[in-house]
Amino acid sequence: xxxxxxxxxxxxxxxxxxxxxxxxxxxxxxxxxxxxxxxxxxxxxxxxxxxxxxxxxxxxxxxxxxxxxxxxxxxxxxxxxxxxxxxxxxxxxxxxxxxxxxxxxxxxxxxxxxxxxxxxxxxxxxxxxxxxxxxxxxxxxxxxxxxxxxxxxxxxxxxxxxxxxxxxxxxxxxxxxxxxxxxxxxxxxxxxxxxxxxxxxxxxxxxxxxxxxxxxx
Numbered sequence: 001x002x003x004x005x006x007x008x009x010x011x012x013x014x015x016x017x018x019x020x021x022x023x024x025x026x027x028x029x030x031x032x033x034x035x036x037x038x039x040x041x042x043x044x045x046x047x048x049x050x051x052x053x054x055x056x057x058x059x060x061x062x063x064x065x066x067x068x069x070x071x072x073x074x075x076x077x078x079x080x081x082x083x084x085x086x087x088x089x090x091x092x093x094x095x096x097x098x099x100x101x102x103x104x105x106x107x108x109x110x111x112x113x114x115x116x117x118x119x120x121x122x123x124x125x126x127x128x129x130x131x132x133x134x135x136x137x138x139x140x141x142x143x144x145x146x147x148x149x150x151x152x153x154x155x156x157x158x159x160x161x162x163x164x165x166x167x168x169x170x171x172x173x174x175x176x177x178x179x180x181x182x183x184x185x186x187x188x189x190x191x192x193x194x195x196x197x198x199x200x201x202x203x204x205x206x207x208x209x210x211x212x213x214x215x216x217x
Contacts, residue, residue, distance in 0.1 A: 002216040003193045005030035005064045010197030017057045026209035030064040032195045037069035040093045041142030048078040055082050068141050073100045080107040088112035088135050101130045121158045131170050139176030145198050148177030160190035183215050
């Protein structure tokens with residue numbers, strides 16, 4: 001099943017609640033929330049209070065929380081208690097990835113893992129059977145509005161092949177530079193969860209959401 005996850009990183013914060021509701025009412029499956037700590041990535045974004053606000057604004061939305069922070073499980077209890085759906089942690093941001101994924105699952109949240117553009121897919125081999133989703137970054141994490149890195153297509157195909165060879169069924173999510181122009185190619189490569197920020201939120205959030213979904217569904 002193809003799923004759309006509009007990214008709050010590109011939302012109009014002056015109209016955040018309206019934008020969130022517009023995207024969900026238009027059919028978006030998730031709200032993608034990027035948590036940044038200024039350490040793992042150079043930018044700082046949202047924390048537990050904002051996630052709590054989002055959950056209150058769109059209580060029926062499934063929150064897809066992307067932890068771009070060092071030692072991400074430090075925040076697990078606070079964030080899991082809000083009622084999120086996915087928690088994605090970066091392989092590069094922890095020295096105990098297996099223990100962290102187990103802790104996320106024990107907290108009642110779907111454990112997910114991400115790798116940055118310079119990390120090979122093979123680095124995930126030991127945890128693929130522990131996760132509900134793998135997020136491949138198709139831009140360098142930390143900032144919105146970047147262009148899609150073309151070599152990501154090779155990583156998608158490699159990850160799909162590993163999933164099939166091992167008989168696993170995790171989702172494959174892509175984040176960064178996905179637009180209406182390259183969406184079909186991304187889907188055809190094997191991705192089923194699409195994160196899009198600047199291509200969704202803005203003056204035509206409802207129209208953009210529905211256009212993405214028209215191609216995806």
